[in-house]
Amino acid sequence: MKIAVLGTGGGARAHAAKLLDLGHQVFVGTRAPxxxxxxxxxxxMGNIPYGQWLASHPGITLLTFGDAAAAADSLVINGIDGHNAVGALSAVAEQLAGKTVVDYAVPFVYQHETEHPWPTPWGVMPKLDPCDTDSLGEQIQRALPATKVVKSFVTQEQTTVVDPKAIGGGDHTMFVAGDHADAKQQVTDLLKAYGWIDILDVGALVGARGLEMYAHMHSAIGFGLGQQFGGHFGIKVVR
Ligand SMILES: NC(=O)c1ccc[n+]([C@@H]2O[C@H](COP(=O)([O-])OP(=O)(O)OC[C@H]3O[C@@H](n4cnc5c(N)ncnc54)[C@H](OP(=O)(O)O)[C@@H]3O)[C@@H](O)[C@H]2O)c1
Incomplete structure (x- = not known):
């Protein structure tokens, strides 16, 4: 399949590389190639310069956000910085119409407020906005009514989201939320191709609120385990 990954950060690189390994044609979007x-x-986050990374991943095509979105058959991964995602995606709404966008961004606002002195690489805990009464996933869906938005991946860090078996043999839980059953199925199929076996559909896109707010818990667990921001662990919903 032709799949677009919008974003050049660490998470987007992980998805792009994995999709390439799985035999897909991968089109990566950036503001200005x-x-x-x-x-x-x-x-x-300390990721090497993109050109250097791209040189070791021949076959990936780097385009503008709009051209990458247009190149996708039907599936687009959003890995644009959470605070800028709605604006950037709205600008390419036409190219995303009729497609599934799986969004893993966290609506973090990075600002140095002393009331959140967590041990992140920036020395503070970023704030979530929106939070509680809305979510980035829902904002993206409202901005792109002709696109089917699915929130997923967001509860897992970049290396293990594409390699779940690296933790506990893969016995941990991934979530999907969205208002469109066919789009959630498409994302579930992708997750299975990544190696996920426990995929929990939490229902409508409103569930994105909980998945995004888990970001603070994810950080807390990671620090509790003595890990850097990010964290090499999974969570399991025990039924
Ligand atoms: N990495 C992870 O493990 C992980 C896990 C879960 C959730 N998340 C969340 O997923 C999102 C993406 O994470 P990431 O680590 O892959 O990448 P990131 O470093 O957070 O974001 C990089 C991307 O955001 C784009 N961007 C930055 N400012 C922009 C602006 N003003 N307008 C348009 N685009 C802009 C960049 O564009 P250019 O390409 O032009 O520079 C780049 O493609 C974040 O919200 C993050 O919190 C990440």
């Missing part, structure tokens, strides 16, 4: 390729410094 030439500027992205010209970067020489690691990003905020």
């Amino acid at each position: 030439e500027a992205t390729l010209a970067r020489t410094e690691p990003d905020m």
